[in-house]
Amino acid sequence: MTLNIPPSTASTKADFYQDLELQVQGIVQGQRNWITNLANVSSLIYHGLRDATGKPINWAGFYVLDQSVASSTNKEALILGPFQGRIACTNIEFGRGVCGTAAAEKRTLLVKDVHEFPGHIACDSASNSEVVVPLVLDGRVIGVIDLDCEVTEGFDETDASGLETVAKILVAACDWRGVV
Numbered sequence: 454m455t456l457n458i459p460p461s462t463a464s465t466k467a468d469f470y471q472d473l474e475l476q477v478q479g480i481v482q483g484q485r486n487w488i489t490n491l492a493n494v495s496s497l498i499y500h501g502l503r504d505a506t507g508k509p510i511n512w513a514g515f516y517v518l519d520q521s522v523a524s525s526t527n528k529e530a531l532i533l534g535p536f537q538g539r540i541a542c543t544n545i546e547f548g549r550g551v552c553g554t555a556a557a558e559k560r561t562l563l564v565k566d567v568h569e570f571p572g573h574i575a576c577d578s579a580s581n582s583e584v585v586v587p588l589v590l591d592g593r594v595i596g597v598i599d600l601d602c603e604v605t606e607g608f609d610e611t612d613a614s615g616l617e618t619v620a621k622i623l624v625a626a627c628d629w630r631g632v633v
């Protein structure tokens with residue numbers, strides 16, 4: 454299969470998310486493997502959002518439900534999935550950090566200053582703001598999209614709603630074998 458995904462030429466954030474929606478729909482055409490799709494979507498978001506906004510986005514990727522932990526301890530936890538950026542912490546329990554809180558509360562978290570978020574997990578000391586959007590399949594959180602930025606207030610409602618659309622497309626279009 455050949456990928457034919459036109460790069461975004463957007464210069465505004467709103468245009469970027471419009472392009473991203475189409476690009477993600479293109480990525481999942483004929484490909485249902487979640488690892489493959491999340492890897493490509495991490496790249497689209499990381500490079501595209503940096504190019505479109507000029508903001509120092511330093512991490513874009515996914516954490517997914519860790520079935521091995523859930524079955525051995527009964528506690529739900531996330532494990533690092535495909536991403537772009539520097540290496541990150543690998544395991545996050547539901548309720549911990551921004552990712553675990555978004556997962557436990559099943560809602561998007563827009564954090565203007567991570568240093569003011571109780572329990573924030575600092576994987577990269579360069580990060581100052583963060584947005585986390587849950588992936589919800591049949592009412593159950595099966596992962597999160599996580600973006601970090603080096604400046605405070607790096608993300609806004611446009612990011613939150615654009616990423617929520619991407620989350621819905623991915624949840625429906627991927628085969629989540631190994632995750633659920």
Ligand code: SME
Nearest residue numbers: 541550551552573574576
């Ligand atoms: N800061 C996150 C941890 C993941 S990294 O940002 C990639 C958190 O508090 O959950």
